[in-house]
Amino acid sequence: MYFIIQIIKRVHMKRFLLSTFFSFFTLVGIFFWHDVLAISISGTVTHTDGTPVTTMFIFAKDATLGTTDGDSTDAAGAYSITVDNAGTYTVYNYRSTADEPTATFIVSEQSVTVASGENKTGVNFTLTRRALLTGHVYASNGTTPIYEASVTLYNVDGSIRSSGGSISTPDGSYYVAPTPYGTGVGTATGLYDMYVIRQGYFGKILNDINLVQDGQTYTQNVTLTGASRVTGKVTDKNSNPLSGATVVMSDQNSTYYTYTATTDANGDFTLSVFDITDYNGTAVGTYTLEVSTNGYIAKKRLVSITADESTVSAGNVSLARSGSITGFVYEDDGTTAIANATMTANDGSGHTYTTTSGNNGAYTFSNLRPNKRYKLTVSKTGFVTEKRYNIVVKSGETTSGRNFSLDSSFSFSGQVRDKNNAGLDNATLYLYSRNTPRTNTWVAKATSDGNGNFNFSEIALGKYRLTIMKDGYIVLKKESVTIDANISDKKYTLKTASAVFGRVTSQNAPVDNATVTIYSVDTEKDEGYTTTTTDSDGYYLMQGLKAGKYRIRVQTTDYVERIVTKTLDAGKQRQVDMQLVLAGSVSGYVWDEANNLPLSGYPVRVYGKSNYAYTDENGYYILDGLAAGTYKLYVASTGYETEYYNDASDASSAAGVTVKADEQTKGINFLLRQR
Structure with a gap:
């Protein structure tokens, strides 16, 4: 019975209940526990003003065993806790009382040591209510x-x-x-x-x-601030209500705040616009409202809320019937279904739809915009991606039977490395189909990893051209790569490229935005040419060049063109700086002598030079980039007699035109006679 009393005390029963059991314990103890000496801790609990704190639990925790006993204060604020063992206890109060439900007290603690049979009194508490x-x-x-x-x-x-x-x-x-x-x-x-x-x-x-x-x-x-409300109705084009339509409204300034509703049997909806975590927020703003339901084209509109706790009508949202496309995805035998193929449908107007094929290969595109021509794309790992074009969808109808048979695909992998067999990372590889006319449109692209390894996946059987590019290396081209099985461990070695760089100046000042073009002198080789422009400080750089002899030409409107010839060594950079001199220009008009009408699109040329300029719709021309000096200008055309300035028929009798640096010689006009 003693242990029952201890259990009841440890769950903190009210004092009156404990007193009842204490009385019972006393009677039983006369017969069974007369040899036990009682130990107790007692005191009073008061407020800071001296008034008693009632129904406050006071606990005594055995510092050695960790067990806890307790008692609740009476009307006078008194308590008495009977403990099991002599020793040291931590005595403390609970945070609240039944008699003062709105108050929370600061917890106070006292360390109390009691001997066997001792009744420790005067363990008093003065408690402070928390703010x-x-x-x-x-x-x-x-x-x-x-x-x-x-x-x-x-x-x-x-x-x-x-x-x-x-x-x-x-x-x-x-x-x-x-x-x-x-x-x-x-x-x-x-x-x-x-x-x-x-x-x-x-x-x-x-x-x-x-x-x-x-x-x-x-x-x-x-x-x-309470919620604002947005109301409206959803119907079809015949004004019939659409129930079960989904209405989603999102804040244009934050997609985090989104509100949803579903239309009722009458097609009506109400959106409550609030957010408990939008602290000190407002419903005022502009929103995008989107309505969607199966079998219809989703529609969006803007809704503005101008005042909090207001009701705004979004009006009637009328949805048009959509169309659909169905079919199956098979392997190349035309009968074995392909499940979980990824499919997209694009209407060419910025709308893309996605779906996947089922276990039987069936797929469905729903809610498509009608009267559009769609491009369908189907892809699946291990198969070649296939596309279909101009699939027509009509309103309220299903375009069926659009089946796909996918060819098995192959992989093509290997390594890009330098002449020392070290892998080259970030090399870009392009595959071009040889089954189509030569274009710049690649069918597959890959990038080498940190070890130079590359991998093309899902490549169709066929013949390809391969191009490999990396900054600082000569472009590698393979004109014929046949893929009829999985190919691995191919090795491609890139050669270090030559480069030319330099600065273009005039009178020691940088010339920016000048066009720098490089041409191979050995035209029988496949060097081609490349072009760049100078930066704001006049610098240029051209990379990826093979060793050889090149012409470097610099052109800009205000300066005389300059061409130099330089030889580039394999894998080396060469600096080529160029000084330009200021150019002059010549301008004027070209007319028909018979009717004095301007002639547009006619070239005005410099005798013995490659410089020329075309007339505009007013017959006006301006010929730039001429070095200071005297020139003979002429206009030659199949419909008119060749004329030199000034009204001369050949160069020997032509008048010279004087050009000065950084100046424009004006009024050099031509009257052409029809043949």
Whole structure:
């Protein structure tokens, strides 16, 4: 029976219940436990003003065994705890009482040592109520109470949280007494952020709520902004209501805030626009509203909410019937189904739809925009991707029987390396089909990894051209690569490229945006040419060149063209700087002598030079890039007699045109006679 009493005491039963069992224990103890000496700890618990704290649990924890006993204070604030063993105990109070439900007390502790048979008295406590924040939560009108709002306080340094009484009552009232994490020991004073949330309202944060002193009550009322509402109706093109349609509305400034609704039997919908975590937020703004349902084309429109807690009509949303495409995906035998193939349908107007094939190979594209021509693409690992074009979809109809038979694919892998057999990373490899005319459109692209390894997957059987490119290396081209099985461990070696760089200046000042072009002198080799432009400091760089002899030409409107010939060594860079001189220009008009009408598109040339310029729609021309000097200009055409300036029929009798650096010689006009 003694152990029953101990169990009851340890679950903190009320004093009157313990007293009943103590009386029973006394009677039983006369017969069975007369040889046991009682040990107790007692005292009183009062407020700071000396008044008793009633129904407060006081606990005594055995410092050695860890067991706990307790008692509840009576009307006078007195308690008495009977403990099992002599020794040292930690005596402490609970944080709250039944008689003071809105109060939270600071936990106090005392270390008490008792001997066998000792009744330790005078273990008294003077408790301080924690600072209490109370008030009401109202709707935005400041008078309508909000029931079941959650009120939470967080200390600005994160050390204290709110505890208890944080849900508003039917009259909107609340109370929050902040309690430290863990034991509850310590003050509640400090600065707090106050969070208030309730379904149907925007959340609110009040910052820097200052609880100055424990034992005091502070008041803070809060108002919450309620939801706005967006209403509307969804119908088909014949004004028949569409039930079960999904309506989604999202804030244009933040996709995080999204609101959904479903139309009822009459096609009506209502969206409540609020977010409990959008603290101090507003419904005011512009939203994108999208309506969708199976068998119809989804439609979007903009909705603006101009005031909080308002109701806005989105109007009638009329949906058009959609179309669909169905078919099957098979292997190349035309009968074995391919499941889980990825499929896309693109209408060419920016709308792409996706689906996958089922276990029997069947697929369906639903809710497609009608009167469009679709491109269908189907792909599956281990098979060659296939595309179909110009698949027509009509309103309310299904385009069926669009079946696919996919060929098995192959892989093509290997390594890109340098002349020392070291792998080259970030090399770009392109495969071009030899079954189509030579174009710049590749059918597959790969990039080598850190070890130079590359891999092409899902390549169709066939013949290809291969191009491999990497900065600092000569482009490698293989004109014929046959893929009729999985190919692995192919090795491709790139040679280090030559490069030419330099600076273009004039009178020691940089010439920017000049065009620099390089040509191979050995035209029988496949060097081709490359072009670049100078930067703001006049510098240029051209890479990826084979060894050989090249012509380098620099052109720009305000300077005289310059060409130099240089030889590039294999794998080396060569610096070629060029000085330009300021150029002059010549301008004028070309007319028909018979009718004085301007002639457009006619070239004005410089005798003995490659310079020329075409006339515009007004017959005007301007010939740039000429070095200072004297030139003979002429116009030659199949419909008119060749004419030299000034009204001469050949170069020997032509008048010279003087050009000065950085100047324009104007009025050099031509009158052409028809043949």
